[in-house]
Amino acid sequence: MFSQLGDKLQDIFKELRGHGTISEANIDAALRQVRLALLEADVDFQVAKKFIARVKEKALGENVLRSITPGQQIVKIFHDELAALLGGDAAPLHLEDQGRILIVGLNGSGKTTSSAKLARLLKKQGHAAALIPCDLQRPAAIEQLVTLGKQIDVPVYAPDPSEKNVQRAAATALSDAQQPEVPKIYIFDTAGGQEIDEALIQELKQLKEFLEPQETLLVVDAATGQQAVSVATHFNNALSITGIILTKLDGDARGGAALSMREVTRQPIKFAGTGEKLDQFELFVPERLAGRILGMGDVVSLVEKAAEAVDEEEAARLERKLRTASFDFNDFLAQFRMMRRMGPLENIVGMLPGMSNVQGLSVNEKQLKRTEAIVLSMTNEERTRPDILNARRRQRIARGSGCTVTEVNDLLRRFDQMRKMMKSAGKMKKMMAQMARMRT
Numbered sequence: 001m002f003s004q005l006g007d008k009l010q011d012i013f014k015e016l017r018g019h020g021t022i023s024e025a026n027i028d029a030a031l032r033q034v035r036l037a038l039l040e041a042d043v044d045f046q047v048a049k050k051f052i053a054r055v056k057e058k059a060l061g062e063n064v065l066r067s068i069t070p071g072q073q074i075v076k077i078f079h080d081e082l083a084a085l086l087g088g089d090a091a092p093l094h095l096e097d098q099g100r101i102l103i104v105g106l107n108g109s110g111k112t113t114s115s116a117k118l119a120r121l122l123k124k125q126g127h128a129a130a131l132i133p134c135d136l137q138r139p140a141a142i143e144q145l146v147t148l149g150k151q152i153d154v155p156v157y158a159p160d161p162s163e164k165n166v167q168r169a170a171a172t173a174l175s176d177a178q179q180p181e182v183p184k185i186y187i188f189d190t191a192g193g194q195e196i197d198e199a200l201i202q203e204l205k206q207l208k209e210f211l212e213p214q215e216t217l218l219v220v221d222a223a224t225g226q227q228a229v230s231v232a233t234h235f236n237n238a239l240s241i242t243g244i245i246l247t248k249l250d251g252d253a254r255g256g257a258a259l260s261m262r263e264v265t266r267q268p269i270k271f272a273g274t275g276e277k278l279d280q281f282e283l284f285v286p287e288r289l290a291g292r293i294l295g296m297g298d299v300v301s302l303v304e305k306a307a308e309a310v311d312e313e314e315a316a317r318l319e320r321k322l323r324t325a326s327f328d329f330n331d332f333l334a335q336f337r338m339m340r341r342m343g344p345l346e347n348i349v350g351m352l353p354g355m356s357n358v359q360g361l362s363v364n365e366k367q368l369k370r371t372e373a374i375v376l377s378m379t380n381e382e383r384t385r386p387d388i389l390n391a392r393r394r395q396r397i398a399r400g401s402g403c404t405v406t407e408v409n410d411l412l413r414r415f416d417q418m419r420k421m422m423k424s425a426g427k428m429k430k431m432m433a434q435m436a437r438m439r440t
Helices: 003-017 024-040 045-059 070-085 111-124 139-152 166-177 198-211 226-239 256-265 286-293 299-309 312-323 329-340 345-350 365-376 380-384 391-401 405-439
Strands: 100-104 129-134 185-190 215-221 243-247 269-273 281-283
Touching: 003 024, 003 070, 003 286, 024 045, 024 070, 045 070, 045 256, 070 256, 070 286, 100 111, 100 198, 111 129, 111 139, 111 185, 111 215, 111 243, 111 269, 111 281, 129 139, 129 166, 166 185, 166 198, 185 198, 198 226, 215 226, 215 256, 226 256, 243 256, 329 365, 329 380, 365 391, 365 405, 391 405
Parallel strands: 100 185, 100 215, 129 185, 215 243, 243 269
Antiparallel strands: 269 281
């Protein structure tokens, strides 16, 4: 989402770091460009103004201007202030054994999906979660939540179709949910509407007063730009929200809403939706996002994703096969799927320090899918023994995968090169080991 803003900021700071010494004039010029970049990214004007003022005050300090690396010092100041703007430290939920979470927001912001994603995350953390649909205006929203609940194996206590009173529906659902006396965290998905109206706000106020939730989370579509700021302000003034869930952080919009939310509401962004899949939902860590925007990467998140996606035994098996050059297309497919479980590869590449602004670097997801289709079109024998892939077999694989013979040949050529490299690396390692034994 922040690719355009990130590219501009990195260019500005690259130029600033190029100066051996830095003057107040250099800093002013750079911060003017930064302010423009923030405004173009849909950051609220007042938020951008205050942010630049804070950065400037610290950047003009004597310790910075007289530093051996003033450009680097200013980038660090900017990074720290950006992390502070986004909320500073991560803000987890504050819940009791039988906690209640009220999910609010406009229609289309992703409330229902976010409710299910949050339930899945809580379940993964060892909590017994339950979903309670309270959007009586849209039967489709209730059906959607029931479907999502089945997918993540979390109970959904849907109201009677004839029920029109939200409080009564919530009370009945709670009564049903508490029958097996297992402490649960209850997530209430509420009605939204296309825009804020007084009737909606009053309904939510009454529901909140009845439920007394520990958390009231506002779901905001990060792609809605400046409008998101007024929506957040209105909901916060009316309901005293305790946190924000930002959705669609994987989109290509300018993303200024994410940089404005914390400042205008004084409430933390607690979670972020990073894709459409139910597992693409994570605790929001301001410092990590600040690092991504400035091209510093996010190695911690990358390691966490790898730890979740990679099976240790499978990884060890693949490593042994790589080392002995006995790697075949079955192994290739297993490794490919292991990487795919970590999420879109473009996002993974963006977490590597310095890779977010490499010119011409992109990951063609369609090409990756074609590669997988080619391998899946092979028989098990062909995957195990790629040398038997003659012209006739390659034509059949091309037809089965919807690709051209040229694409099949290209994959086989790259695979062969990879195996030769592994074989050479294995020989080199063996030779080094022999030399080491000779010295002892």
